[in-house]
Every structure is written in C-alpha cells, then in structure tokens.
Amino acid sequence: MMPEVMFAGPDGRLEGRYHHAKQPNAPTALILHPHPLHGGTMNNRVVHALYERFRGMGFSTLRFNFRGVGKSQGRYDGGIGEISDATAALDFLQAVNPAASMLWVAGYSFGAYVGMQVLMRRPEMGGFVSISAPASHYDFGFLAPCPCSGLILHGEADELVPEPSVRKLVDKLNTQKGIKIDYRTMPGAGHVYTPEQTEKVAEATQDHVMTVLNRARMSMAAD
Incomplete structure (x- = not known):
C-alpha cells in the first residue's frame, strides 16, 4: 500500500508517497532522491529501499519528487x-505527525546534500542518513556547527565522489562538540x-537508526 500524496511546495504541488505509522507519536523520516538532471526520482532503488526500511522500523515515512520530476510542478x-x-x-510531515517523537532525514547522492542543508534549517532534527554524499561536488562547510549526529555511508570504489573527500568531511564533523558521525564504507561499491x-x-541504516532510537528510549527511561 503506497498512498500517493500531493502537497504544496514553494513552486507548485509536489508528488510523494507517504506511509502513516500506527503509533500516535511515531518518529518520522523524509527520504530525498538523487539529482533530478541525472535521472533521480523518488523511485530510485536506494530511496525506495530506505523508505521501506524506515517504514518497517515504525516510522511515518515520506519520499517525494523534487520540482520538475514526475508529477511535481516547477523546474530544476x-x-x-x-x-x-x-x-x-518536512512541513507536510510535521503537520500530519504533530506529536512525532523524532524527525529524521535520509538522502542519497544529491539528496544527501539537500538533506544536510535541511539539518541546518531545522534544529529539531533528531538524526540523518547520508548515502554517497557528493562531498567533492558541493562545499559542506555550511555544517558549522552540525546540529546533530548521523550516519554517513560511502562506496569505497565511488567513481564520481572519491571516498577520501567524504572521509575528510567526516573527520571535520567529528571534531565538533557533541557530534558523532557513524562513518561506514562499502568495499567494491561505486556511486550506484x-x-x-x-x-x-x-x-546499515537500520542498524544505525535502531541504535540511536534504543539509546533515546534508555535515556528517557533513566529520566
């Protein structure tokens, strides 16, 4: 069951797929797709897999097409x-989940860049997942300071974004007070x-997210 949703974007209506969790205060996740000009859509294999995985972990989950992709209005x-x-x-997700226990953003490639930009605009974010972040194409210096910890995963054989450029970003983020980046590399994996x-x-995403959620539950129980 993949309920189609259309919601208001800044440049017209945006098309998405939304799963509403049964728990009243379930955590929420927004999944962001790769570059629109290079065939990126919300039906991308990685985006779809992340959507299914967050859904399976009990999240209210949304993936959507950026402007000009699929039925989303506007242009790149x-x-x-x-x-x-x-x-x-995120406004849409928060409106439908006003009591959400936690807010996550997950993005792949260009979507990882957008997701990390969103972190800076929304201090209430509880965690992030960045897959194949394009650290060699975009300046990630805006993450100063990075508002929350998260997972960064990269293919060791990435031909578009050399792994050392991402490792450099991770090392920089890990020097920030209170920030712990869970950095994982995948041997033999390219950008796709x-x-x-x-x-x-x-x-890997499920392993990271469940660890964070369990830690949050334990600290709430300790309070």
Whole structure:
C-alpha cells in the first residue's frame, strides 16, 4: 500500500508517497532522491529501499519528487529550490505527525546534500542518513556547527565522489562538540549500488537508526 500524496511546495504541488505509522507519536523520516538532471526520482532503488526500511522500523515515512520530476510542478533550480522543496515536505510531515517523537532525514547522492542543508534549517532534527554524499561536488562547510549526529555511508570504489573527500568531511564533523558521525564504507561499491549492495545500505541504516532510537528510549527511561 503506497498512498500517493500531493502537497504544496514553494513552486507548485509536489508528488510523494507517504506511509502513516500506527503509533500516535511515531518518529518520522523524509527520504530525498538523487539529482533530478541525472535521472533521480523518488523511485530510485536506494530511496525506495530506505523508505521501506524506515517504514518497517515504525516510522511515518515520506519520499517525494523534487520540482520538475514526475508529477511535481516547477523546474530544476540548481539545489536552492530543492532545499525549499524538502523543507515543505518536512512541513507536510510535521503537520500530519504533530506529536512525532523524532524527525529524521535520509538522502542519497544529491539528496544527501539537500538533506544536510535541511539539518541546518531545522534544529529539531533528531538524526540523518547520508548515502554517497557528493562531498567533492558541493562545499559542506555550511555544517558549522552540525546540529546533530548521523550516519554517513560511502562506496569505497565511488567513481564520481572519491571516498577520501567524504572521509575528510567526516573527520571535520567529528571534531565538533557533541557530534558523532557513524562513518561506514562499502568495499567494491561505486556511486550506484547494485540490488545486493542496496540491501546492505538499508541494513546499515537500520542498524544505525535502531541504535540511536534504543539509546533515546534508555535515556528517557533513566529520566
């Protein structure tokens, strides 16, 4: 069951797929797709796998098409408008889940860049997942300070974004007070993941997210 949703974006209506969790105060996750000009859509293999995985972990989960992709109105805006699209998607998620226990953003490639930009605009974010973050293409210096900890995963054989550029970003983020980046690399993986590698990406994501959620539950129990 993949309920289609249309919600208001800054440049017209945006098309998404939304799963509403049964728990009243379930955590929420927003999943962001790769570059619109390079065939990125919300049906991308990695995006779909992350959506299913967050759904399986009991999250209210939304994936959507950036402006100009699929049925989403508007046209590509060089990243700036896409960041606004993502914050509009968060507005939608928060409106439908006013009592959400936690807010997560997960993105793949260009979506990872947009997701990390969203972190800076929404201090209430509880965690993030960045898959194949394009650290060699975009300046991630805006993450100063980075508002929350998260997972960064990269293919060791990434031909578009050399792994050392991401490791450098991770090392920089890990020097920040209170920030712990869970950095994982995947041997043999390029920028595009095979179905088998995609499954491993989803497993790593679940491992990270469940660790964070269990820690949060334990500290609430301790209070």
